[in-house]
Amino acid sequence: MSAFAGKRVFISGGAGVIGRELVSLLHQQGARIWVGDLEPRPESFPAAVAYRRGDLNHITAKELQAFAPEIYFHLAASFERSVETPAFWDEGHHNNIALSHHLIDCMREVEGLERVVFASSYLVYDSGLYTRDVPGAEPVCLCEDDPIRPRNLCGSAKHHHELELAFLEEDPSTAFRSVSARIYRSYGLGSRDVISRWVRSALEGEAIDVFREEGCFDYVFARDVAKGLIELAVSDARGVVNLATGSPRTVADVVAILERYFPELVARRVDSDIAYEAAAADTSRLRAQTGFVPGTTLETGIGEIIAYEKAQRKTRRANAHGPAGCARDVMITSVSRKVPLVECAKRALAKFDPGARIHGADSNAEALGRHFVDTFWVSPPFEQAGVSSLIDHCHRNGIGYVIPTRDGELAWFASARDELAAAGIEVMVSSADCVGRCLDKLEFARHLERSGLPAIPTAERIEDLADSTTWVVKDRFGSGSRGVHCDIPTLRTDDLAVELDTPIFQPFVRGCEYSVDLYRDRSGQVHGTVCRTRDTVVAGESQVTTVVDAPSLAKICEEVAHCVDLFGHGTLQAIETPDGRVRMVECNARFGGASTLSEHAGLESFYWFLLEASGRGLERAPFRPRRDALRLVRHAADRFVSSSGLAAR
Numbered sequence: 285m286s287a288f289a290g291k292r293v294f295i296s297g298g299a300g301v302i303g304r305e306l307v308s309l310l311h312q313q314g315a316r317i318w319v320g321d322l323e324p325r326p327e328s329f330p331a332a333v334a335y336r337r338g339d340l341n342h343i344t345a346k347e348l349q350a351f352a353p354e355i356y357f358h359l360a361a362s363f364e365r366s367v368e369t370p371a372f373w374d375e376g377h378h379n380n381i382a383l384s385h386h387l388i389d390c391m392r393e394v395e396g397l398e399r400v401v402f403a404s405s406y407l408v409y410d411s412g413l414y415t416r417d418v419p420g421a422e423p424v425c426l427c428e429d430d431p432i433r434p435r436n437l438c439g440s441a442k443h444h445h446e447l448e449l450a451f452l453e454e455d456p457s458t459a460f461r462s463v464s465a466r467i468y469r470s471y472g473l474g475s476r477d478v479i480s481r482w483v484r485s486a487l488e489g490e491a492i493d494v495f496r497e498e499g500c501f502d503y504v505f506a507r508d509v510a511k512g513l514i515e516l517a518v519s520d521a522r523g524v525v526n527l528a529t530g531s532p533r534t535v536a537d538v539v540a541i542l543e544r545y546f547p548e549l550v551a552r553r554v555d556s557d558i559a560y561e562a563a564a565a566d567t568s569r570l571r572a573q574t575g576f577v578p579g580t581t582l583e584t585g586i587g588e589i590i591a592y593e594k595a596q597r598k599t600r601r602a603n604a605h606g607p608a609g610c611a612r613d614v615m616i617t618s619v620s621r622k623v624p625l626v627e628c629a630k631r632a633l634a635k636f637d638p639g640a641r642i643h644g645a646d647s648n649a650e651a652l653g654r655h656f657v658d659t660f661w662v663s664p665p666f667e668q669a670g671v672s673s674l675i676d677h678c679h680r681n682g683i684g685y686v687i688p689t690r691d692g693e694l695a696w697f698a699s700a701r702d703e704l705a706a707a708g709i710e711v712m713v714s715s716a717d718c719v720g721r722c723l724d725k726l727e728f729a730r731h732l733e734r735s736g737l738p739a740i741p742t743a744e745r746i747e748d749l750a751d752s753t754t755w756v757v758k759d760r761f762g763s764g765s766r767g768v769h770c771d772i773p774t775l776r777t778d779d780l781a782v783e784l785d786t787p788i789f790q791p792f793v794r795g796c797e798y799s800v801d802l803y804r805d806r807s808g809q810v811h812g813t814v815c816r817t818r819d820t821v822v823a824g825e826s827q828v829t830t831v832v833d834a835p836s837l838a839k840i841c842e843e844v845a846h847c848v849d850l851f852g853h854g855t856l857q858a859i860e861t862p863d864g865r866v867r868m869v870e871c872n873a874r875f876g877g878a879s880t881l882s883e884h885a886g887l888e889s890f891y892w893f894l895l896e897a898s899g900r901g902l903e904r905a906p907f908r909p910r911r912d913a914l915r916l917v918r919h920a921a922d923r924f925v926s927s928s929g930l931a932a933r
Contacts, residue, residue: 289314294353297360299323301475301489305510322904329641343392365481374908386406400462407439414563419498423532427566468528472506476638491550497536500562505585515574528565612640618690619644619653630892710897714851752791760786795861801843801882812907813838814882830915853889881916
């Protein structure tokens, strides 16, 4: 009989790539399993597995006592694929350090808890031991007693919890015993790791970018990790234990294996300034304590991943043809030159669904953005082609989410939003009423005035406004800076007005210009707000913009978002006069040109939209603003691609 038969097991982070393997193995052994995770319940989980979705920082000791786990596997953690970005500062602390401490603090109150198994990482070791500036170094075999100097925030959090567990082990009142498994370079089915990403690219006929192919890693298959964790759970092992194969392989080995499966694969060798890694695990302690060492070879593991991704791809394509299918990809319309916006959307999609793709659409076949998306569609004007044409394209290409980016198309998408949703296509756009209010600058000002909010007085005739020294003359329905004339003396207003289709007038207001980016969710709550000064403006867009702390301004803009009934991302413009009064200029019901700065400051609008559009709540993704000062300087940049990369387009 299995040692887990009838055992009550709690797994944090059980919906991840290792967790899914662990749940499957424990279920086969007859364990009674309760999983907690931020992600939706995996479809592969047996009905007998209990599931708690949500932030485990809010789970209580009473909840855990009610389940009374005898064994606790702690897998839950946040990490980034390569370099940790500034946005990871708060997320890493919340989901790693704070979560680990909270869970073990709750577990201390659970009677009958026998064993704690923590998924730690080899990132706790001093990276100076196994990284080099030159290629070709022999792999360094790291043992558990080697010097510790965590490589990044994730490694630091892992080491911190190792110390917490060691501290509790010394407390005579602690009834359970713990072991920390230092896991090496894990890869597996449906993962975000580079091997799975390369397989997905290869299946799509796309080139892959290879960095530092001489780098050497101890790759360990996720199912083997799960097996190792189970073996450690039933062993007498205490403290820390390496969990890996002990047989390192190079990045070049991974590429060579992929090329056997995909003879046409284009592997682009890309220069990089990252260090060369050459690390392996000393598995002596693992072998001595459990008699187990992972046995899945890189060749076998990659073969399984290819079979898995082929099946997933087939399912996605089959589902994509149905109106209520499981289309995963994202389409950005009017992609034009909006490369920074595309990169923001890519980051959001990588976090939301690493296997999905970004599609670009534009009526201009030579749109610059086509070189920065996964696939490109020379789209007809949507209002001429009709909703059915767009639905057909999305179903044929597995597109489930659409992000419009041009003022001129917002009204059409707003009117088609419900019909597209019924076809399984979610659009990041506000209601038709909201879009109409925001596009019509006269109606926007009047709507705010009726609601008691500080708009700039606006009229179709200058005679209807109080006298002003100078004026703003602009088109009532103009987009961006088109047709906007500022600081105009009264004598020139008529001459400029005749150049516009529907001219309106405003008194010119002097003061500090601001843009305010915010996200208003489906429940009508503003999920996050970032204020920034418009330091240098060219053609109506901020070329230099700086994040500032302006709570009063943020509050007014949030009231405006409620007033116009905005959904999703909005970019509002305001002026603060020298006497401290705020006057609203306009509201763009879309992601603005310099909104990328707000994304960098923690306003993850595209990610939040994808979560809500897929039926998930935002409790897993709270707004965590950056606390340091940030400035964006927009500039042109060159991108170099190989001819094979161009041909793939």
